[in-house]
Amino acid sequence: MSDQARKQAKARRDGALSDPIFRSGAPGASLRRNVDRIRAALRPETASIRRRAVAALLLATIGSLVFASGAFADFFTPESGGSPNADQIDSLYKIILYIAIVVFVVVEGALFYSLWRFRAKKGAVAAQIHGNTRLEISWTVGAALILVALAAVTFSKLSSIQDPPNSDPDGLELADGVLTASVDMPRPPNGRALVICVSGRQYIWRYTYGADCRRNPFGLVYSYEEMVVPAKTTVVLDIEATDVIHSWWIPKLGGKFDAVPGYKNYTWFKAPKAGETYVGQCAELCGRNHADMTARVRVVTPDEYTAWLDQQRRDIADADRQVQELRRELFSDGDLN
Amino acid sequence: MATTDFATRPVPQVLAHEVHAERTRARWIDWLTTTDHKKIGIMYIVSSFAFFLIGGIEALLMRVQLAVPNNNFLTPEHFNELFTLHGTTMIFLFVVPIMAGFANYFLPLMIGARDMAFPRLNALSLWLLLFGGIVFYASLLWQPPEAGWFSYTPLSNEMYTPSGGQDAWIFLIHITGISSLVGAVNFYATIVNMRAPGMGWGRLPLFVWTILIYALLLILALPVIAGAVTMLLTDRHFGTHFFDPTEGGSPVLWQHLFWFFGHPEVYIMILPGFGIVSEVLPVFARKPIFGYKAVAASTAVIAFLAALVWAHHMFSVPVPTVVLGFFMLSSFLIAVPTGVKIFNWIATLWRGSIVTASPLYFAAGFIAIFVIGGITGIFLAVFPVDWQLTDTYFVVAHFHYVLMGGAVFTIFCGLYYWYPKMTGRLCSEPLAKASFWVMFVGFNMTFLVQHAAGLSGMPRRVYQYPADAGLTLYNQISTVGSFVLGVGILMSVWNFVRSWKTGAVAGPDPWKGNTLEWFTQSPPPVNNFDEIPRVRSVEPMKDIRRQVERQSGIEHDQVTQPSTTA
Numbered sequence: 017m018s019d020q021a022r023k024q025a026k027a028r029r030d031g032a033l034s035d036p037i038f039r040s041g042a043p044g045a046s047l048r049r050n051v052d053r054i055r056a057a058l059r060p061e062t063a064s065i066r067r068r069a070v071a072a073l074l075l076a077t078i079g080s081l082v083f084a085s086g087a088f089a090d091f092f093t094p095e096s097g098g099s100p101n102a103d104q105i106d107s108l109y110k111i112i113l114y115i116a117i118v119v120f121v122v123v124e125g126a127l128f129y130s131l132w133r134f135r136a137k138k139g140a141v142a143a144q145i146h147g148n149t150r151l152e153i154s155w156t157v158g159a160a161l162i163l164v165a166l167a168a169v170t171f172s173k174l175s176s177i178q179d180p181p182n183s184d185p186d187g188l189e190l191a192d193g194v195l196t197a198s199v200d201m202p203r204p205p206n207g208r209a210l211v212i213c214v215s216g217r218q219y220i221w222r223y224t225y226g227a228d229c230r231r232n233p234f235g236l237v238y239s240y241e242e243m244v245v246p247a248k249t250t251v252v253l254d255i256e257a258t259d260v261i262h263s264w265w266i267p268k269l270g271g272k273f274d275a276v277p278g279y280k281n282y283t284w285f286k287a288p289k290a291g292e293t294y295v296g297q298c299a300e301l302c303g304r305n306h307a308d309m310t311a312r313v314r315v316v317t318p319d320e321y322t323a324w325l326d327q328q329r330r331d332i333a334d335a336d337r338q339v340q341e342l343r344r345e346l347f348s349d350g351d352l353n
Numbered sequence: 354m355a356t357t358d359f360a361t362r363p364v365p366q367v368l369a370h371e372v373h374a375e376r377t378r379a380r381w382i383d384w385l386t387t388t389d390h391k392k393i394g395i396m397y398i399v400s401s402f403a404f405f406l407i408g409g410i411e412a413l414l415m416r417v418q419l420a421v422p423n424n425n426f427l428t429p430e431h432f433n434e435l436f437t438l439h440g441t442t443m444i445f446l447f448v449v450p451i452m453a454g455f456a457n458y459f460l461p462l463m464i465g466a467r468d469m470a471f472p473r474l475n476a477l478s479l480w481l482l483l484f485g486g487i488v489f490y491a492s493l494l495w496q497p498p499e500a501g502w503f504s505y506t507p508l509s510n511e512m513y514t515p516s517g518g519q520d521a522w523i524f525l526i527h528i529t530g531i532s533s534l535v536g537a538v539n540f541y542a543t544i545v546n547m548r549a550p551g552m553g554w555g556r557l558p559l560f561v562w563t564i565l566i567y568a569l570l571l572i573l574a575l576p577v578i579a580g581a582v583t584m585l586l587t588d589r590h591f592g593t594h595f596f597d598p599t600e601g602g603s604p605v606l607w608q609h610l611f612w613f614f615g616h617p618e619v620y621i622m623i624l625p626g627f628g629i630v631s632e633v634l635p636v637f638a639r640k641p642i643f644g645y646k647a648v649a650a651s652t653a654v655i656a657f658l659a660a661l662v663w664a665h666h667m668f669s670v671p672v673p674t675v676v677l678g679f680f681m682l683s684s685f686l687i688a689v690p691t692g693v694k695i696f697n698w699i700a701t702l703w704r705g706s707i708v709t710a711s712p713l714y715f716a717a718g719f720i721a722i723f724v725i726g727g728i729t730g731i732f733l734a735v736f737p738v739d740w741q742l743t744d745t746y747f748v749v750a751h752f753h754y755v756l757m758g759g760a761v762f763t764i765f766c767g768l769y770y771w772y773p774k775m776t777g778r779l780c781s782e783p784l785a786k787a788s789f790w791v792m793f794v795g796f797n798m799t800f801l802v803q804h805a806a807g808l809s810g811m812p813r814r815v816y817q818y819p820a821d822a823g824l825t826l827y828n829q830i831s832t833v834g835s836f837v838l839g840v841g842i843l844m845s846v847w848n849f850v851r852s853w854k855t856g857a858v859a860g861p862d863p864w865k866g867n868t869l870e871w872f873t874q875s876p877p878p879v880n881n882f883d884e885i886p887r888v889r890s891v892e893p894m895k896d897i898r899r900q901v902e903r904q905s906g907i908e909h910d911q912v913t914q915p916s917t918t919a
Contacts, residue, residue: 276605
């Protein structure tokens with residue numbers, strides 16, 4: 017560096033102490049000024065102990081925020097672990113979280129730094145600055161660029177969240193896709209999924225098992241509140257409501273899907289492991305007992321699932337028979353006339 | 354102390370004098386029949402603040418219920434009624450009208466007018482608001498509404514909510530809606546027609562800019578909700594089926610209509626707060642606002658985009674992916690002008706000489722809180738993530754960060770900033786700052802953990818949660834925090850009440866303000882100004898002070914006696 021250049025750098029540095037940001041000039045020059053200033057702040061003779069303490073504190077805060085997010089992942093991130101779509105939502109959330117932490121630290125840091133650094137002191141005169149077009153344009157564009165990046169990440173992850181994958185080979189054996197199912201219904205690439213109709217009503221969930229459950233539910237196995245599903249099998253849910261709006265939500269199995277009377281809504285999940293039970297509850301206000309409208313999903317092995325289906329079918333038939341008998345008795349006693 | 358400096362520091366000149374009209378009526382009749390924008394403004398502020406305290410009590414009752422798992426302090430019916438009352442009260446009876454109150458009092462003063470364009474219409478707005486509030490709260494005597502402030506159909510249809518409380522809610526929307534609509538027309542007409550000589554659009558105070566946009570948004574959004582609740586009313590009582598799925602109606606139509614109003618409503622609530630902060634920061638940083646044009650333009654851009662984002666409230670409703678994508682992108686877009694505002698505010702503080710008085714505390718606290726609400730808004734705008742977060746306590750936390758930050762903290766900022774102008778007296782600064790810190794800590798304690806509760810699977814509007822769900826600690830922290838917040842608010846209330854009679858006399862311009870309301874006496878006389886000064890910049894009071902200095906030949910700060918009229 018020549019003598020003259022060094023002199024210029026010093027002059028810049030001195031000027032920079034009053035302020036680098038609001039001065040316009042060649043972009044390269046302003047960048048160099050900033051770098052010089054940061055260097056000056058790091059040098060022991062120019063950085064006061066107090067300033068360094070603040071810097072250390074700031075670094076510690078950033079560090080703890082970043083590392084704590086790993087340690088207390090549950091505290092900071094949505095539930096996941098029961099299905100690939102929930103896991104993908106979780107990882108998308110984390111990408112946003114990391115960007116958000118940086119934005120948070122920078123903006124709040126700038127705010128508190130200015131409040132502390134520029135509080136009124138004797139003899140201090142406020143700089144009468146009306147604005148800086150280049151700076152304003154650059155932070156507008158900067159904010160927009162972050163959002164463009166977020167949008168790109170979201171759309172790139174979308175299909176892994178929305179589109180169901182094939183069942184694993186050791187999942188439930190399924191027939192080919194049923195032609196009567198709705199065209200809107202998401203389906204895995206090979207077309208084979210276990211379809212369960214979910215129907216919300218005040219204040220209980222009803223599940224009907226079988227591909228034709230929407231069009232022809234009669235004779236199909238059903239259950240209330242607890243859904244039983246085979247592990248490693250893609251389950252597509254056909255969600256509807258019969259009275260008011262409800263919302264299907266099992267946090268560990270993915271997002272919410274509203275059950276709106278007169279509309280169809282779909283989601284899917286694929287639980288990796290048998291023996292787990294996932295809990296959730298209705299997430300849209302549906303009346304006074306909204307809080308009691310719970311749901312459970314019990315994951316079993318494909319064999320256990322087939323056995324449960326048979327047992328449930330027998331139980332339902334049994335119950336039907338008992339009701340018929342009761343009705344006949346009541347008729348003969350004359351109570352139903 | 355800095356504040357007593359303000360009180361004793363001399364002022365340039367006051368060109369307004371009390372007009373001593375003979376009092377022919379009793380004082381209370383005078384208040385009931387007034388068309389003076391200042392009296393109407395005070396009645397607006399006091400009555401909507403009273404609704405704020407009622408809404409706060411409702412919130413505390415809910416927090417008590419949620420303090421422990423499986424609590425039976427409230428029945429589910431009462432819990433549903435409370436959150437319906439709380440949401441409706443805070444939105445329709447507190448934030449929107451108190452902003453109208455500030456606008457009523459200060460808009461004419463800031464633009465150098467002697468009253469609003471239509472003083473009687475102005476009185477009508479106020480009384481409609483009060484009657485709307487009374488109609489709504491009268492339902493407490495029978496059966497309050499319980500379908501939420503959003504009243505989703507079919508739950509709010511007669512079949513599922515037969516009680517008259519739902520109709521009281523509908524009438525509240527109608528009556529306060531007419532009140533706001535009439536007020537908005539009045540603000541618009543006043544701003545367009547009654548500005549001081551020389552006050553072009555480029556010299557309009559930023560608070561007035563936000564009120565202009567607030568008025569436009571109200572005019573845009575209110576007819577939609579008025580139509581929607583009328584349709585709900587006819588569905589409930591006169592046999593129509595707009596929203597009834599069993600007769601071919603659509604519950605999703607209600608959601609579109611409601612949120613087409615509901616999202617602009619969010620900006621109706623926070624834009625005037627942005628305006629207050631844009632006035633307060635330059636005054637206390639002793640520095641012009643950074644990028645006046647950008648701050649004003651971003652207000653207009655926010656308002657435009659506000660009409661394009663409504664369906665982000667409906668991401669879990671069955672809608673095609675392309676719609677989800679559109680509303681995600683439009684919600685992203687609105688983050689840009691909002692970010693621009695925040696950067697401009699921070700840049701306004703940068704290299705200022707910041708006087709740390711109570712209005713500045715609330716303005717800075719607002720920015721600190723609002724940034725968090727803005728960031729969590731990005732999470733919610735990403736629709737796959739929203740599927741996990743929507744209708745959970747994460748959303749509750751998000752919009753309290755936005756609305757407590759954007760509205761309540763800015764309202765307190767405005768109250769402390771303009772209290773000396775409205776009453777002629779200063780508030781106690783130590784008590785104001787103590788109140789700020791208690792509110793700030795209480796607020797963050799209440800709502801920060803609610804993000805975690807929502808992420809752990811706690812849905813909104815549940816009156817109980819099980820003991821084994823891992824939600825107990827979050828809820829307990831939140832409940833304690835809500836009471837801390839309540840104490841902080843009461844400290845300010847006590848400050849306002851006590852200072853009314855006993856505060857130090859403020860003088861016309863205690864803060865060395867930039868805008869014309871500080872040009873007249875505190876409180877201003879009935880006619881506001883004897884002579885309306887010519888406006889030469891966006892900070893007319895600075896020009897006036899400079900002019901006085903030039904004419905009196907002495908530096909303003911060295912003057913020990915109030916200078917006489919030049």
